[in-house]
Amino acid sequence: MQSNVMWTEKYRPQKISELINQKETIGSLNSMLKNQLELPHLLFSGSAGVGKTTISLCICKEILGEYWKNYTLELNASDERGINMVRERVKKFSRFAGLDTKIPFKIIILDEADEMTSDAQTALRRIIEDTAKFCRFILIANNLSKIIEPIQSRCVVFKFTKVSEKDILLHLKQIGKNEKIKMDEKGLGAISAYADGDLRHAINILQASASTGNVTVDSVKSVIGLTKTNDVQNILKMAIDGKISESREKMIELIKVYGMSESDFLKYINQAIFNLKNDNIAEMSEITAKYDYRILAGANPEIQLSALLAELTKFSKK
Ligand SMILES: Nc1ncnc2c1ncn2[C@@H]1O[C@H](COP(=O)(O)OP(=O)(O)OP(=O)(O)O)[C@@H](O)[C@H]1O
Ligand SMILES: [Mg+2]
Numbered sequence: 001m002q003s004n005v006m007w008t009e010k011y012r013p014q015k016i017s018e019l020i021n022q023k024e025t026i027g028s029l030n031s032m033l034k035n036q037l038e039l040p041h042l043l044f045s046g047s048a049g050v051g052k053t054t055i056s057l058c059i060c061k062e063i064l065g066e067y068w069k070n071y072t073l074e075l076n077a078s079d080e081r082g083i084n085m086v087r088e089r090v091k092k093f094s095r096f097a098g099l100d101t102k103i104p105f106k107i108i109i110l111d112e113a114d115e116m117t118s119d120a121q122t123a124l125r126r127i128i129e130d131t132a133k134f135c136r137f138i139l140i141a142n143n144l145s146k147i148i149e150p151i152q153s154r155c156v157v158f159k160f161t162k163v164s165e166k167d168i169l170l171h172l173k174q175i176g177k178n179e180k181i182k183m184d185e186k187g188l189g190a191i192s193a194y195a196d197g198d199l200r201h202a203i204n205i206l207q208a209s210a211s212t213g214n215v216t217v218d219s220v221k222s223v224i225g226l227t228k229t230n231d232v233q234n235i236l237k238m239a240i241d242g243k244i245s246e247s248r249e250k251m252i253e254l255i256k257v258y259g260m261s262e263s264d265f266l267k268y269i270n271q272a273i274f275n276l277k278n279d280n281i282a283e284m285s286e287i288t289a290k291y292d293y294r295i296l297a298g299a300n301p302e303i304q305l306s307a308l309l310a311e312l313t314k315f316s317k318k
Contacts, residue, residue: 020199
């Protein structure tokens, strides 16, 4: 059972029919795929860990067959240094080797398209038009409202829903059986509830708790606690390394996306400070206490926690 393989990858569906939930999307896609030549550009939106990237890859495999990797370009819009990079790579890709007669078109998957500025998206729209003869685009965006209208109107939009607690539970059970792990129903229930519709997150927690020997409510709780403590520790570390923007972004993600309360965040920060074993613990703790008090008195928590991290950057060794 012990191995280094990530279960999220090991159990990533290879065929559209293997995906769980997303029934409406799957139904419409299947009927579109009956007439591949007329497949439109696609835009997948929805929250994290629900199958957007997975289904995109399944579509590529289905249309492009065994050579799908040669004819698929996967781009991450947010980390590819701007639209020029996207343009260059798309250009090269759409030209290379012309079109093999065995495939109807090449496919470009553009992940995190909502992170592109609207200027970049306007440029992207041109690129989509210019390459339409040879390429289909699959755009992926967590936040549909950040995609400009002209792009939305050129794509068929699918909204992915969170995976229901019940389906997460069933899926975890299946993986657990396959991996022959010891687990109890309540432990699995705790994971499903905590994951809040994010199947990737649920599978990761399952794997981490299984590595402690037994999936029970207690092992699950300690895994969840551990990940949180680690996350906060990293945020503190970034702040005292002087990386204020990164640190603040992670803090906001932890609170907004993972639902950590502001008071828990402060509690974990305080713990992390005392684990630091450096000379500034007393002063750092005083600073934390100051912001704790301000939040308690009703000040805006996001502003206060940002200011806390900003103040902690003064301990960075320059
Ligand atoms: N609908 C699903 N059916 C089966 N497994 C799924 C499904 N959704 C997610 N998973 C599991 O979670 C992993 C991550 O899914 P995927 O990469 O498709 O998420 P995503 O929606 O693209 O998330 P993000 O927005 O964070 O990129 C998959 O490898 C798979 O193990
Ligand atoms: Mg994805």
